[in-house]
Amino acid sequence: MGRPREFDTEKAIARAMRLFWSQGYEGTSLTDLTEELGITRPSLYAAFGSKEALFLKALDLYETRAGYREAALAAPTAYAYAQALLEGAADLHGDKNNPPGCLGVQGALACAPQSNSIREELARRRRVGEATIRDRLKRAKIEGDLPAGADPADLARYLSIVIYGITVQAAGGATRKELQSVAKLALQNWPRASNLKRKRDA
Amino acid sequence: MGRPREFDTEKAIARAMRLFWSQGYEGTSLTDLTEELGITRPSLYAAFGSKEALFLKALDLYETRAGYREAALAAPTAYAYAQALLEGAADLHGDKNNPPGCLGVQGALACAPQSNSIREELARRRRVGEATIRDRLKRAKIEGDLPAGADPADLARYLSIVIYGITVQAAGGATRKELQSVAKLALQNWPRASNLKRKRDA
DNA sequence: ATTATTCTCTACCGATCAGTACGGAATTGT
DNA sequence: ACAATTCCGTACTGATCGGTAGAGAATAAT
Numbered sequence: 001m002g003r004p005r006e007f008d009t010e011k012a013i014a015r016a017m018r019l020f021w022s023q024g025y026e027g028t029s030l031t032d033l034t035e036e037l038g039i040t041r042p043s044l045y046a047a048f049g050s051k052e053a054l055f056l057k058a059l060d061l062y063e064t065r066a067g068y069r070e071a072a073l074a075a076p077t078a079y080a081y082a083q084a085l086l087e088g089a090a091d092l093h094g095d096k097n098n099p100p101g102c103l104g105v106q107g108a109l110a111c112a113p114q115s116n117s118i119r120e121e122l123a124r125r126r127r128v129g130e131a132t133i134r135d136r137l138k139r140a141k142i143e144g145d146l147p148a149g150a151d152p153a154d155l156a157r158y159l160s161i162v163i164y165g166i167t168v169q170a171a172g173g174a175t176r177k178e179l180q181s182v183a184k185l186a187l188q189n190w191p192r193a194s195n196l197k198r199k200r201d202a
Numbered sequence: 203m204g205r206p207r208e209f210d211t212e213k214a215i216a217r218a219m220r221l222f223w224s225q226g227y228e229g230t231s232l233t234d235l236t237e238e239l240g241i242t243r244p245s246l247y248a249a250f251g252s253k254e255a256l257f258l259k260a261l262d263l264y265e266t267r268a269g270y271r272e273a274a275l276a277a278p279t280a281y282a283y284a285q286a287l288l289e290g291a292a293d294l295h296g297d298k299n300n301p302p303g304c305l306g307v308q309g310a311l312a313c314a315p316q317s318n319s320i321r322e323e324l325a326r327r328r329r330v331g332e333a334t335i336r337d338r339l340k341r342a343k344i345e346g347d348l349p350a351g352a353d354p355a356d357l358a359r360y361l362s363i364v365i366y367g368i369t370v371q372a373a374g375g376a377t378r379k380e381l382q383s384v385a386k387l388a389l390q391n392w393p394r395a396s397n398l399k400r401k402r403d404a
Numbered sequence: 405a406t407t408a409t410t411c412t413c414t415a416c417c418g419a420t421c422a423g424t425a426c427g428g429a430a431t432t433g434t
Numbered sequence: 435a436c437a438a439t440t441c442c443g444t445a446c447t448g449a450t451c452g453g454t455a456g457a458g459a460a461t462a463a464t
Contacts, residue, residue, distance in 0.1 A: 001432040002440030024312035026228055030422060032314075040443060041423075051422065106312035109373050110226035110303060112234075123374040157371070157380060158387045164370035165363025171311050172325040178359060185360045189391020203462040204410030232452060243453075245412060253452065 009047055012037045017058035017065075022099040025055050025108045025118045055107070055118060059125070062103045066092055069129060078140035079192050082159055085133070086183035089163045094176025101171030104129075105164060130160045150191045162186045211249055214239045219260035219267075224301040227257050227310045227320050257309070257320060261327070264305045268294055271331060280342035281394050284361055287335070288385035291365045296378025303373030306331075307366055332362045352393045364388045 019028050019036050030051060034041055048054040063069075068088025075081040093102060104126060108119040134156035140146050146155070166179050221230050221238050232253060236243055250256040265271075270290025277283040295304060306328060310321040336358035342348050348357070368381050 001438075003430045003432080003442085005441070006430095022312065023314055027312055027314035027317070029314070029420075031420080042425095042444095043442060045423070046441070101312060105370055109311055109370065110224065110229055110308035112225055112229035112231070115229070126370075126374050151383075154383050154387055157376075157384045161367025161371050161384055161388075162363060163367070165365070165367035168307055168311065168328075168366035168370065169359065169363050172328050174359075181353075181356050182359045182363055185356055186363075186388075203408075205412085205460045205462080207411065208460095231450075233450080242413060244414095244455095247453070248411070 007039050013057050013061050016054055017061050020055055020058050021103040024106055026111050026115055078137055078145045079190055081136055082190050083187055085159055086186055089166045090179035090183040093167050093170035094179040102167035105167045130156050133159050147191045209241050215259050215263050218256055219263050222257055222260050223305040226308055228313050228317055280347045281392055283338055284392050285389055287361055288388055291368045292381035292385040295369050295372035296381040304369035307369045332358050335361050349393045
């Protein structure tokens, strides 16, 4: 009942996401948001509650849109998984249709103390992302897909930092091709059980 | 002539550096600065000109303090250079006495449009940093210190993104030990001419 | 001692920040 | 038609933003 909303909240979140993605949480003002979304402040607050709540909704959308992390989980081997992750990151952040960089990194890497809750939420999500990688690699090790000496925690950290680095370089204007070449390089000495097995078999 | 300044500008810049390092450019207000530096606004402006100018001075100081990049240039081989860079980054950003992260990355990775000059200056300095690495690796290649197939530009990009990734992970609270282990991992498949030579000799 | 210079201080500037009070307009169920 | 409900637009709140005017205090050269 009552008057129906005149704008599409999903599309509004998508537009807000791009804005936060470009300018970060603190760098995006309510005026920026209302102008980009084409709505007024009271409408924004009625629909989303607060700037912070809108940011979190935008972040959720970002994580589904930047879905290469989840898609990579379908890869059959640890190597294919690592490859899917790194190439996915290079593809996403090398796409000139997207804002440069990663919302999860540059949304609020450093910020004023009053935005600390956002900074901590982003750090928390990064930890979750790394934990997901670690779990996948643990499984790979159990499945004999990683050499005995390989530490899933270390490898997950390694993949994470390469992805972060790719996003930082993308924020500085790197091309997709450059990001792809670095992804390839980072994969070159990925520990493959198949290599070991081949050595053992030989 | 005239009344002498009552505070030490060098110490003030050092304090400002730590503040910008923790909170980024936009996240650090003039009130934060004057309180931390123990001076008033007009004193700050008389001494440094503007918030932006003070940030740039702080950035210069940061680059000399975080001197592992320059120190690494003294390493005799490409491998030793890469090792010095990555271990230097892990040491610096794993030091709990320093603010977490890297001023050059989180100072203004994403920001409001009115701070774009700062964002671009940081991106420019990151490019210079990478160019320095690239030049050192080019020399290494000429000196036969890298295999024929290795591309100094790609390797420089790789080292850069690993360093960036380390800083992002440090910003999220990683320990020095964790950063050191990832630096070690990133070095494991560094292309060494000595390896190739050994292969060739064999 | 005087004068010029430069600092430091209080108090302020206009602009912008995130967030909201309130009245009128539009749509619902009855 | 009517009442209830919800939305939208104008206009505002107090707080904070970066930056500064102007006066007084301290030091230098003369």
